[in-house]
Amino acid sequence: MFTDIVGFTAYTEVVGDEKALAVLEAQTERTAAVLERWPETRVVKELGDGLLIWCGGHDLGFHVAVDLLGALCGEDDDDFPLSIRMGMHHGPVTPRGDDFVGHTVNVAARLTDLAGPRELVVSEEVVDACVDAADVDLRPVGPTTVKGVSAAIWLYRVAV
C-alpha cells in the first residue's frame, strides 16, 4: 500500500521546512508503532511525504491500513495537523534489493491518487484475496486504468 500526506507541499510552503520535517518525523514514529503490532509488515521506502508499505499476509492489509488511518488522521492533532490517504493493491511483487517494483506497485500508487483525505481505496483484487472482506464495509468507487494495462481495475472505498 501507498500512503500520501494530503497537502504536504502546500503546508511546507506555509509553515517552513522545520515544522514540515516535524510532521514527517511524527509520521515515521506512528507508522513504526502501528507496524510493530502486525506481523509481516514493513515500510519499504519513503517517497517524499509518502510511504510504500508491504504487507505479507493476505488478511492483514485492511487491518493495518485502518490502524494507520486511525494513528495519522486524528482530530485536533497538533503533532500531525494534516491527513493521509491510502491506496492498496494485491498481487505479486518483484524484489529489487530491499525495494519492490512491478505492476502491483504501479497500481497501488495509482489508487492512492484517487483517494481523498482519510480514505483507503482498494482494488477488487484486495477484496478477493482477503477472507475478512465480508466484515469490511466496502463502497464501490468505479474503475480506473493504468497506462500499459488494458483491463480496468475496479475499486472500493473502505468505509471506516
Added chain:
Amino acid sequence: MSRDLSGVTSVPSLESQSKRPYCPVMGEREGAGVPTTVRISSPSHRVRVVAEDRSDIVLEGRFSSRESGSVMSVESAGSPLVVHVPRGTDVQVGTESSRIEVEGAVGHLAATSSSGRVEVESAETADIRTSSGRVEVGAVVGEARLRTSSGRVIVGSCEQLDASTDSGRIEVRDARGNVEASCVSGRVEVEMATAADVVAETVSGRIEVAMPQGTRVHRSSRNESSEDRPADCDCVVAARSISGRVVVGER
C-alpha cells in the same frame, strides 16, 4: 440471442420470460433476473447511461459484456457506448478522457474520470472522482462524495456531502445534511438548504459556507461532541486552517 446488425443487444426482464426466453449476450439462460448493477469501463470512448421507465437493459455500440450474479460488466470495444437501464439501477462507470453522461435517475453512482467531463442528472447516492475534468450533477437524493484534484465540480443538491479538492473548485448549491469539506489550495463553496453541521479543513485555500438566514451557528476549531455544543445553536461549523480561510455567512 438477440444481437442485431446494429450491435444492440437486448436483455429482457424476468416478466417477459413467458413471451420469449432470456438471452444474455454470452449465451442462453432461463430463470434469471435483470442485473441491478451495471459496471461500465470505457477509457477512450464516450459513455451515455439512460435510466428510464423500462424493465430491461439495452446496450448500443461495440462492446464486450459478461454477467456475474446481479452485476453486468460492459467494456467498450472501440466505440462510444449507450446503456439503457431501468430507473434506480446502480451504475459504476469510468473513462480516462472521454465524456460520461447519465440521464434520468440512477441508484448508487460511482464514476471516475481523469480528464473527461461528467454530467449526471440524478442519483440516489454518488461517489464521483476526477483528476482535472469538469463534473456537473443535478441532484443527489442521499450522500454525495466528490473528489477532484484540479477540476471543477458543481452539484445542484444533495443530502450529506463529503467534498475534497487539491487545487480545484467544488460548488454545492443546496446541501440538506452534514457537510465535510476540505481543500489544499482550492476552493469549496457550499450553500446549505437547512442548518446542519459542517467540518471544514484547508491548508491555504478557501471554504465558504452559506447558511439559511437566521441560523444560529456555533464556530469551533475542532469537532465537538453533542455534549460540548451550546444549547442555543442550530449547528456547529468546525474549521481547521493553516493559512487559508473558512467563511460562514448567510444565503
